[in-house]
Amino acid sequence: VMKILVTGGAGFIGSHTCVELLEAGHDVVILDDLSNASGTVIDKIETITGKRPAFYQADAKDRTVLHEIFTAHRIDAVVHFAGFKAVGESCHIPLAYYRNNLDSTLALLEEMAQAGCTRFVFSSSATVYGPDNAIPYVETMPTYVATNPYGWTKVMIEQILRDYCTATPGFTAVLLRYFNPIGGHPSGLLGDDPNGIPNNLMPYIARVAAGQLDKLTIFGDDYPTPDGTCRRDYLHVVDLAKGHLKAIDYAMEHTGAEAFNLGTGHAVSVLELVNTFMEATGVNVPYVIGPRREGDLPQMWADTHKAETILGWKAEKTVADMCRASWNFVCSVKKQLCPVRNRNNKTAVSLRDGCFCCLHLVDPGGAVVRDRLPVHMGEQRDDRADAADDIEQRERHGKPELPVPRQGGHMLPLRQKDIERDDRVPQPALSEAGGPRQQCRADHAEALLCEQPQRNGAQQPGGARLATPLHN
Numbered sequence: 001v002m003k004i005l006v007t008g009g010a011g012f013i014g015s016h017t018c019v020e021l022l023e024a025g026h027d028v029v030i031l032d033d034l035s036n037a038s039g040t041v042i043d044k045i046e047t048i049t050g051k052r053p054a055f056y057q058a059d060a061k062d063r064t065v066l067h068e069i070f071t072a073h074r075i076d077a078v079v080h081f082a083g084f085k086a087v088g089e090s091c092h093i094p095l096a097y098y099r100n101n102l103d104s105t106l107a108l109l110e111e112m113a114q115a116g117c118t119r120f121v122f123s124s125s126a127t128v129y130g131p132d133n134a135i136p137y138v139e140t141m142p143t144y145v146a147t148n149p150y151g152w153t154k155v156m157i158e159q160i161l162r163d164y165c166t167a168t169p170g171f172t173a174v175l176l177r178y179f180n181p182i183g184g185h186p187s188g189l190l191g192d193d194p195n196g197i198p199n200n201l202m203p204y205i206a207r208v209a210a211g212q213l214d215k216l217t218i219f220g221d222d223y224p225t226p227d228g229t230c231r232r233d234y235l236h237v238v239d240l241a242k243g244h245l246k247a248i249d250y251a252m253e254h255t256g257a258e259a260f261n262l263g264t265g266h267a268v269s270v271l272e273l274v275n276t277f278m279e280a281t282g283v284n285v286p287y288v289i290g291p292r293r294e295g296d297l298p299q300m301w302a303d304t305h306k307a308e309t310i311l312g313w314k315a316e317k318t319v320a321d322m323c324r325a326s327w328n329f330v331c332s333v334k335k336q337l338c339p340v341r342n343r344n345n346k347t348a349v350s351l352r353d354g355c356f357c358c359l360h361l362v363d364p365g366g367a368v369v370r371d372r373l374p375v376h377m378g379e380q381r382d383d384r385a386d387a388a389d390d391i392e393q394r395e396r397h398g399k400p401e402l403p404v405p406r407q408g409g410h411m412l413p414l415r416q417k418d419i420e421r422d423d424r425v426p427q428p429a430l431s432e433a434g435g436p437r438q439q440c441r442a443d444h445a446e447a448l449l450c451e452q453p454q455r456n457g458a459q460q461p462g463g464a465r466l467a468t469p470l471h472n
């Protein structure tokens with residue numbers, strides 16, 4: 001059993017890695033300032049694994065906290081995820097990117113030196129290969145030209161780690177160059193949940209599918225690729241998380257700096273990903289073709305030979321698996337909006353589909369007593385009790401309803417068996433992430449039922465598809 005410090009452990013890749021570490025029997029200490037993650041992720045990691053990681057909410061540059069952590073815990077290895085990662089933003093505020101990403105790494109290395117900790121796994125990126133290398137990318141290729149400040153921080157940190165390893169016999173740095181991680185945990189509890197409008201393709205697709213965004217814009221279809229859209233090496237985040245376990249094992253047995261590509265070795269175009277998503281989930285994703293996005297490379301994928309032979313790691317999941325997992329996560333987030341129990345015993349209906357643009361009040365016989373209580377489209381609410389409170393408040397104070405969502409929609413016909421099924425399950429299932437707080441607050445919530453807007457080509461006539469959560 002090792003004790004691993006995971007910086008950025010509440011983030012997308014970090015949280016999945018914590019789950020894999022805990023499930024492999026290791027102890028985990030998370031350091032995360034929650035600047036781009038939610039504190040509920042710590043609870044979710046505990047729900048999934050049955051073990052609660054130690055958690056420090058602080059900046060990874062904060063020397064006092066780092067010192068406290070290395071004093072309180074005998075850390076065997078550090079996995080360093082914490083960092084700013086938005087390519088576009090890095091072009092606007094480069095100093096913030098260099099300060100944050102470089103400083104946190106330096107602070108960690110200095111604290112590790114004091115504590116005698118010698119194993120470091122770094123979240124690097126395929127972006128270090130820059131615009132000039134041939135594809136597929138191989139670890140032996142030069143990495144000295146990035147296309148944006150974010151990419152440069154990865155190039156620079158890799159160099160810092162190589163220099164430090166050269167100067168420090170016995171120190172290990174594993175540089176993991178990620179390709180395009182997507183998907184989420186099969187429980188539906190963890191996934192990519194960026195604040196605001198997503199920059200990356202899969203979270204954008206998922207929000208379009210959920211009706212929170214109108215349509216996807218595909219950035220260019222005139223690239224020199226088979227269908228004209230850009231090609232990337234998408235990999236399942238659970239596969240990627242498992243790669244970190246292999247990297248830690250490797251770090252325990254070796255010294256020096258070593259880079260590994262973590263990808264599938266296969267390129268998938270934007271159009272192929274959108275089509276696979278629609279096929280795998282049965283949900284429509286409207287899209288338009290727009291202009292190219294500045295700085296995008298036509299295609300890239302990994303040569304995975306080194307990771308396979310030296311780490312013994314290979315991505316296993318299919319693109320359809322990744323799409324289902326991403327959709328499952330979006331559905332689960334929405335599902336948490338729905339209360340499980342009504343105070344007046346009118347009803348207790350769980351959300352059946354991935355959209356929450358309208359909420360219904362239903363009596364025990366299944367009759368809709370109050371329909372179309374709209375909530376904001378695109379509102380990212382992951383607490384169903386709060387949503388229910390909102391509606392209650394609105395009713396009580398006679399506040400006007402929010403405008404009906406632009407995309408409209410039809411009533412979701414309520415089926416008796418759905419209500420009965422909910423009544424038989426007084427507590428949310430594990431995959432619904434009820435948690436004690438939601439459960440105790442749900443008893444004063446009004447019953448809510450969400451409908452899927454009728455823009456989904458895959459829906460059956462006469463009502464929305466009652467999607468059950470998808471599991472891998």
Ligand code: UDP
Nearest residue numbers: 199200201204217218219230232270293296
């Ligand atoms: N993309 C797109 N529309 C979007 C977001 C992304 O067409 O709204 C394309 C983008 O041009 C790129 C691919 O999807 O070819 C993957 O983009 P992402 O930002 O997810 O990852 P990147 O490989 O650029 O880091």
